[in-house]
Amino acid sequence: MNVETLQKKVEEQILDSYEDMYRLAYTYVRNEEDALDIVQESVYKAIKNSDRVRQEAFIKTWIWRIVVNTAVDFIRKNRKEFAVDEVYETGKEDTYKDFDTIQALNVLDEKERAVIVLRFFEDQKLKDIAGILNENTNTVKTILYRGLKKLKIELTEGEPGYEG
Amino acid sequence: MKDNRLEDMKVDYKTIKIPEELRQRVDMGIEQAKKEKEEEKGMRQKSKVLVFTKRAAGGVVAALLAITIMANSGASIAHAMEQIPVIGAIAKIVTFREYENSVNDMEAKIKIPEVSIENEDGTVNQENTEKINKSIQEYTDEIIARFEADVKASGGEGYQEVDLDYSVITDNDRLFSIRFDELLVMASGTQNVKIYHIDKKTGEMINLKGIFKENTDFINVISDNIKEQMKEQMAADEMVMYWLDSETPEWNFKSITEDRTFYINEAGKLVIVFDEYEVAPGYMGSVEFEIPTEIVKDLVQEGFLQ
Numbered sequence: 353m354n355v356e357t358l359q360k361k362v363e364e365q366i367l368d369s370y371e372d373m374y375r376l377a378y379t380y381v382r383n384e385e386d387a388l389d390i391v392q393e394s395v396y397k398a399i400k401n402s403d404r405v406r407q408e409a410f411i412k413t414w415i416w417r418i419v420v421n422t423a424v425d426f427i428r429k430n431r432k433e434f435a436v437d438e439v440y441e442t443g444k445e446d447t448y449k450d451f452d453t454i455q456a457l458n459v460l461d462e463k464e465r466a467v468i469v470l471r472f473f474e475d476q477k478l479k480d481i482a483g484i485l486n487e488n489t490n491t492v493k494t495i496l497y498r499g500l501k502k503l504k505i506e507l508t509e510g511e512p513g514y515e516g
Numbered sequence: 517m518k519d520n521r522l523e524d525m526k527v528d529y530k531t532i533k534i535p536e537e538l539r540q541r542v543d544m545g546i547e548q549a550k551k552e553k554e555e556e557k558g559m560r561q562k563s564k565v566l567v568f569t570k571r572a573a574g575g576v577v578a579a580l581l582a583i584t585i586m587a588n589s590g591a592s593i594a595h596a597m598e599q600i601p602v603i604g605a606i607a608k609i610v611t612f613r614e615y616e617n618s619v620n621d622m623e624a625k626i627k628i629p630e631v632s633i634e635n636e637d638g639t640v641n642q643e644n645t646e647k648i649n650k651s652i653q654e655y656t657d658e659i660i661a662r663f664e665a666d667v668k669a670s671g672g673e674g675y676q677e678v679d680l681d682y683s684v685i686t687d688n689d690r691l692f693s694i695r696f697d698e699l700l701v702m703a704s705g706t707q708n709v710k711i712y713h714i715d716k717k718t719g720e721m722i723n724l725k726g727i728f729k730e731n732t733d734f735i736n737v738i739s740d741n742i743k744e745q746m747k748e749q750m751a752a753d754e755m756v757m758y759w760l761d762s763e764t765p766e767w768n769f770k771s772i773t774e775d776r777t778f779y780i781n782e783a784g785k786l787v788i789v790f791d792e793y794e795v796a797p798g799y800m801g802s803v804e805f806e807i808p809t810e811i812v813k814d815l816v817q818e819g820f821l822q
Contacts, residue, residue, distance in 0.1 A: 363546060367542070384535050388538060392541040392545040395546055399545070456521075469529070473525070483797035503521070505522055
């Protein structure tokens with residue numbers, strides 16, 4: 353595939369999934385303003401580097417990866433601010449809806465959150481999550497179960513990720 | 517008892533309010549990137565520093581078929597490069613066949629070349645000619661069979677595009693190589709690099725080990741160099757990732773094997789090829805490492821590398 357076609361495919365994928373990108377970013381920063389910044393920057397990076405996706409089938413995985421990295425970078429750069437947040441200074445968070453359940457994700461670290469969100473909310477395969485996070489599949493599985501344990505959630509048979 | 521919290525969370529997640537501004541911000545990101553890319557393109561053209569690479573672009577899998585011509589090899593191997601005499605054998609593509617099949621959105625177009633190997637006196641070397649053509653046939657049959665199986669499995673309702681084309685990439689005193697580029701587009705799939713090498717001296721297939729002198733430690737020399745290259749590339753570019761120091765050591769790249777996929781590029785350098793998922797996350801596709809000739813020059817047989 354030539355470079356122009358690839359860029360077009362990346363753009364199509366972005367226009368198709370920018371709302372998903374926003375939700376994922378939101379789980380990291382939990383406020384509209386920052387999530388919008390992360391999405392805009394991720395979109396910019398994806399188009400700018402579109403010639404680095406070697407295969408059409410991996411465009412979506414690759415875009416997830418950019419969003420996760422951009423969100424994590426964003427948090428690191430603003431670490432002080434978020435540290436204040438953690439001490440019950442929740443003023444920065446939006447209050448238009450009571451996201452009790454989403455708030456629960458706060459107990460997770462960056463990787464655990466990404467794995468839980470991508471696996472259960474975005475229905476990504478473990479293998480693809482491994483690609484997104486640059487971990488191998490076994491490690492992702494370990495992170496997944498560690499995350500579920502922290503959330504005190506036990507999977508029942510038939511749920512995605514259940515292993516008996 | 518079933519824990520519904522994950523489902524509740526998913527519902528809340530899916531109903532995270534999407535701000536009206538989002539689409540606008542996405543467009544801004546796209547425009548900004550496009551503008552910068554255009555500017556960079558303009559600058560490159562002005563200064564005429566256009567770089568052409570032969571690298572396989574997205575979705576293209578390279579497969580390579582090489583015939584190693586070891587003419588007069590018994591005597592010449594021990595001699596210096598300049599003493600290698602005029603080659604005795606010639607390999608060429610004489611004709612090709614084409615397989616085309618299209619079922620709704622599933623399409624295959626496969627070109628199958630026929631190679632002829634001639635002796636010094638101009639007569640066709642039947643045995644070697646048959647061997648190489650049989651190898652090509654097995655390879656293309658496999659691709660065709662896979663396509664037909666996918667059509668059958670999906671009842672012709674899938675989406676797939678398979679395109680196989682070839683070109684002669686090396687034709688020098690020692691080596692004649694045909695490269696197959698397989699373009700495979702599907703919802704998801706794995707792609708593999710397939711390379712055959714035929715040693716004309718014996719008529720047998722050779723692998724990576726076959727281009728090196730006996731009892732040389734090419735495996736460690738090449739493996740160490742690949743690890744160095746992985747580290748350098750990752751340090752230079754955050755988008756580049758290899759399994760090298762990941763959390764589960766058994767998944768990390770440690771060493772190549774003596775039958776590791778390879779080819780020799782236009783510059784006469786040895787190139788080591790890995791399938792996708794083998795040493796890197798899937799989005800990296802299949803990856804290649806060019807090995808500097810100076811680190812293997814004492815190990816390799818003459819005439820292969822430059």
